[in-house]
Amino acid sequence: MESLGLQVSVDAMGNLRGSPINREIPRLLIGSHIDTVPNAGAYDGVLGVLLGLALVDACRPMELPFGIELMAFSEEEGVRFRLPFLGSRALAGDVNSRLLSVRDANGISMEEAIFAFGLNPQQMEEARLSDDTFAFLEFHIEQGPVLEKAGLPLAAVEAIAGQSRVTVVFVGSANHVGTTPMDLRRDALAAAAEWIIAVETFARAADGCVATVGRLQVLPGASNVVPGEVTASLDVRHASNAERKSATDFLLQRAQDICDRRELACSFRTDLEQSSVPMSPELVTAVEHAIAAAGVTPKRMVSGAGHDAMILAQVVPSAMIFLRSPGGISHHPDESVLVEDVEKAILAGINFLEHLARRQ
Amino acid sequence: MESLGLQVSVDAMGNLRGSPINREIPRLLIGSHIDTVPNAGAYDGVLGVLLGLALVDACRPMELPFGIELMAFSEEEGVRFRLPFLGSRALAGDVNSRLLSVRDANGISMEEAIFAFGLNPQQMEEARLSDDTFAFLEFHIEQGPVLEKAGLPLAAVEAIAGQSRVTVVFVGSANHVGTTPMDLRRDALAAAAEWIIAVETFARAADGCVATVGRLQVLPGASNVVPGEVTASLDVRHASNAERKSATDFLLQRAQDICDRRELACSFRTDLEQSSVPMSPELVTAVEHAIAAAGVTPKRMVSGAGHDAMILAQVVPSAMIFLRSPGGISHHPDESVLVEDVEKAILAGINFLEHLARRQ
Numbered sequence: 001m002e003s004l005g006l007q008v009s010v011d012a013m014g015n016l017r018g019s020p021i022n023r024e025i026p027r028l029l030i031g032s033h034i035d036t037v038p039n040a041g042a043y044d045g046v047l048g049v050l051l052g053l054a055l056v057d058a059c060r061p062m063e064l065p066f067g068i069e070l071m072a073f074s075e076e077e078g079v080r081f082r083l084p085f086l087g088s089r090a091l092a093g094d095v096n097s098r099l100l101s102v103r104d105a106n107g108i109s110m111e112e113a114i115f116a117f118g119l120n121p122q123q124m125e126e127a128r129l130s131d132d133t134f135a136f137l138e139f140h141i142e143q144g145p146v147l148e149k150a151g152l153p154l155a156a157v158e159a160i161a162g163q164s165r166v167t168v169v170f171v172g173s174a175n176h177v178g179t180t181p182m183d184l185r186r187d188a189l190a191a192a193a194e195w196i197i198a199v200e201t202f203a204r205a206a207d208g209c210v211a212t213v214g215r216l217q218v219l220p221g222a223s224n225v226v227p228g229e230v231t232a233s234l235d236v237r238h239a240s241n242a243e244r245k246s247a248t249d250f251l252l253q254r255a256q257d258i259c260d261r262r263e264l265a266c267s268f269r270t271d272l273e274q275s276s277v278p279m280s281p282e283l284v285t286a287v288e289h290a291i292a293a294a295g296v297t298p299k300r301m302v303s304g305a306g307h308d309a310m311i312l313a314q315v316v317p318s319a320m321i322f323l324r325s326p327g328g329i330s331h332h333p334d335e336s337v338l339v340e341d342v343e344k345a346i347l348a349g350i351n352f353l354e355h356l357a358r359r360q
Numbered sequence: 361m362e363s364l365g366l367q368v369s370v371d372a373m374g375n376l377r378g379s380p381i382n383r384e385i386p387r388l389l390i391g392s393h394i395d396t397v398p399n400a401g402a403y404d405g406v407l408g409v410l411l412g413l414a415l416v417d418a419c420r421p422m423e424l425p426f427g428i429e430l431m432a433f434s435e436e437e438g439v440r441f442r443l444p445f446l447g448s449r450a451l452a453g454d455v456n457s458r459l460l461s462v463r464d465a466n467g468i469s470m471e472e473a474i475f476a477f478g479l480n481p482q483q484m485e486e487a488r489l490s491d492d493t494f495a496f497l498e499f500h501i502e503q504g505p506v507l508e509k510a511g512l513p514l515a516a517v518e519a520i521a522g523q524s525r526v527t528v529v530f531v532g533s534a535n536h537v538g539t540t541p542m543d544l545r546r547d548a549l550a551a552a553a554e555w556i557i558a559v560e561t562f563a564r565a566a567d568g569c570v571a572t573v574g575r576l577q578v579l580p581g582a583s584n585v586v587p588g589e590v591t592a593s594l595d596v597r598h599a600s601n602a603e604r605k606s607a608t609d610f611l612l613q614r615a616q617d618i619c620d621r622r623e624l625a626c627s628f629r630t631d632l633e634q635s636s637v638p639m640s641p642e643l644v645t646a647v648e649h650a651i652a653a654a655g656v657t658p659k660r661m662v663s664g665a666g667h668d669a670m671i672l673a674q675v676v677p678s679a680m681i682f683l684r685s686p687g688g689i690s691h692h693p694d695e696s697v698l699v700e701d702v703e704k705a706i707l708a709g710i711n712f713l714e715h716l717a718r719r720q
Contacts, residue, residue: 101447162536165583177572177595178521178664179504182564184688189573196553204542205443212537213549214585218580220438223574223593223631225691233536233583244548271583276515304538330536330543331585357361 004056006070010359011127012119013090014074018056028356029129029136029316030055031071033087033308037079041335043325047077047323048139051342055349059121064353065360069133080113082105088166088311090127135283137352138309138316139253139345141337145328153341154348155299157320161210162276168195168255171265174220174228179241189218189227191262198254199234202247209247210304211236238320239276239302272356277310280317287319290351294344319352321345364416366430372479373450374434374518378416380427388716389489389676390415391431391494393447393668397439401695407683408499411702415709424713426648426720429493440464440473442631447688448671450487495643495711496678498669499705501697505688506661513701513710515649515659517680520670521597522636523667526593528555528615531625532587534580547618549578549587551622558614559594562607569607570664571596593631596598599662638675647679650711654704679712681705 001008005016016034020027032048048140049072071091078084081102090096098112100121114121147155167332172186194212201212215233234251238244252268257264288298309318323345326336361368366378376394380387392408409432410684416428431451438444449455460471460481473480507515532546556573575593582688594611598604612628619626648658661682669678683701687694 009361012512077622120406141712142539143536144541145544146539146541149544163538174692175688176503176665177570177574178523178666179506179690180503180570180598180664180688181504181506182570184505186562187572190556192559193553194570194575197557200542200547200550200553210537210542212538212583212586214578214583214587215581216549216576218574218576220397220691221575222397223595224437224572225397225574226572227574228692235583237538244381275423304534304540306538309648328535328540330539 001053002068003181004053006056010285011085011090012083012114012121012123013086013095013117013127014088014114014117015127019071020069022067022270024064027069027130027133028131029069029312030068030070031073032138032140033073033076035077035079036074036079036084037331038120039137040331042224043141043335043337044143044330045140047141047337051139052343052347054063054346055353058236059353060348062353062357066134066356072334076308081110084306087307087313088308089122090313091127091129092311094311096125099146107228127225133316135280136309136312136316137358138307138318139349140307140320140322140323141330141335142325143305143330144325147299147322147324148328149328150297150299151325152297153338154291154296154300155322157279157303157322158300159239159276159278160307162240162241162244163274164305165269165271165272166234166245166248166252167271168232168234168252169267170230170232170255170259170285172228172262173226177224177225177226180226184264185226186264188230188264191264192232193232194231194258195255198258199251202251206247207234208302209238211244211247211251228334233264234340237304241275244276277313279309279313279319283317283319284343286352286355287321287344287348290348290355293351294347296344296348307360321348361413361430364413366416370479370484371450372474372481373447374474374477374479375447375450375487376432380429382427386467386720387429387490387493388426389429389431389493389672391433391668393433393436393498395435395437395439397437397691397694400437400652400691401693402466402504403691403695403697405412406552407501407697411709412500414706415713418706418710419713420715422713423605425642425716426494426716428544436668440696441470445668445671447690448668451489452675453488454671455484472634487612493676495716496669496676497709498667498680499709500680500682501665501695502682502685503688503690504685505666507659507682507684508686508688510625510659512657513684513698514656514694515682516644516646516651516652517639517663517682518660519636519638520600520702521600521668522604523632523634523666524596524604524630525632526594526608526612526630528592528618529627530590530592530613530619532588533586535586537584537586537645540657543584546622546624547586548590548624551624552576552592553589554591554618557616559598559611562611562645566607567596569596571602571607571611597664599636618672634666637673638667639669639673640678641681642673643677646715647681647708647712650708651681652717653711654707656704656708665681681708
């Protein structure tokens, strides 16, 4: 960053920032995050920061009518405090004392962790996005198999899907497997299995929806005891909030119906309700043109994963460019990108900067 | 036991034994186990030991031509080493160095555990049933709803159903739930769920068969990751060995078919193949008469649960008397018995002792 003439600083949430020296002209923010999950790969987040760096370098001869601020967001995954997007929330002015008092698994509060890192949480306001920032651009690996299946290197993200997360508990009756005839059982795992298939069947038929049961705890969990209680997680995602909510309601009603028919009890606890976030329609179109001008068939898609752009979109027009993920693999050491896709992404980025320069 | 004049000892497998002082006369063995499953009730096993104690007490004025050895078997359920009937296997002479080298979840071998408990596994041979033992009688709660449904307090057990236990592993692909479309998933939990329903549907339609998936482990087990691997237990029971084996083969083939269709891998590991065991026909008839003489309509039934009598029947003529289980509940804190049923059981037991005395 320094060798490219940027002024480097770390804000109170630990975001690494490279600001243009000339503070009078408007600013474009480019970046992504530099944290990732345990046992992850090398590209999730970091690639978006490096592509920003490449664009700052590439545009030096261009004499753009705006400056570029480069951002390496901290703590996007939320591993330590189980709360994602901490870095981008600081830019959006969405950090309050309640958030700072959240504690990690060792009982250390976020405020204490920030102090221990040598930063001052009382300077959090200074991390806010400057008023002269007119747009945000984030490059990110897709982390899924859609582009690979389509045979395309890049996509313009039009929205980030909303998420509902619900914990569902099935309560039947634990009994000895040898002595309880099939017709007298109230098997919590059989009920949960019927529901898991219902969730999969529904989501397969519903356009643009993914629904997943990823966690399942079976009690008492012995091979010779009919399961008495099962706790399951449900995760539902869709670009439309209304569709997501109606899908979630339908699936919980299915769980209730299955339990009623099998004479089981069930209960639900909502763990997360995250609305979908559209990217700026004007910038999505600009990204599509920029991708096409790089010689690539443009494609729009919805991101099923959350990103910092989801937070920034609430305070500034935002856009995202996805790069193909070989094998759809992410959050895994085998995560990768193709060199030629990265070249296309830089080309598309330069085209996007030129578009913004013409518009400015 | 001591107050009833029995000589108390603990053998090398941890069985608590009360032997008659007079070692010259032949012996009747009476007993059951004193271990149970986690979060269980108060009667499974223990009631059979206490009824033996009651019979030793009741027969003191009877001057029987045989002695009674009372047995509180250890480790019938097999919780720690996932291998049941350890106590009765010691009596049957079925403990070898391979069994003793089996390790628990913490890596401690059975041999080490026996030493740590203060016993000497090298004295295992001394735990064998003495040659002068001519019969074994076990009282046990039914642990199922059959007697309650029939409105009867007691039953003569004519056979113990065989069991097959198999571990089934479904291997798919763990992926990000938000970025992996439904049609590109290889969800190990969805495959397992489909199979669990197939197991239940099959057993409901098959006469005299019970089949259960009681244990299920889902990896990685996060709400936002498509399950990549599921390990499930299968337990199949039937009075007919041929029927049990064909049912087990059919259900494993179903797992394979489901995995083939979903492009998953699966593997099987047989944990237990226990043949069905008939009780001594002569003693079953004697038990029926003893029950009838106690003023109770006699009933014969097959036990779906395994019992120590299943092991003992291989080395000595054996019989079992079941007591009604209110609500069919067992392996649960609500497990119970009716006081009047216990009275009938003691009466039937005394009648059985008198029959043996006449026969001797």
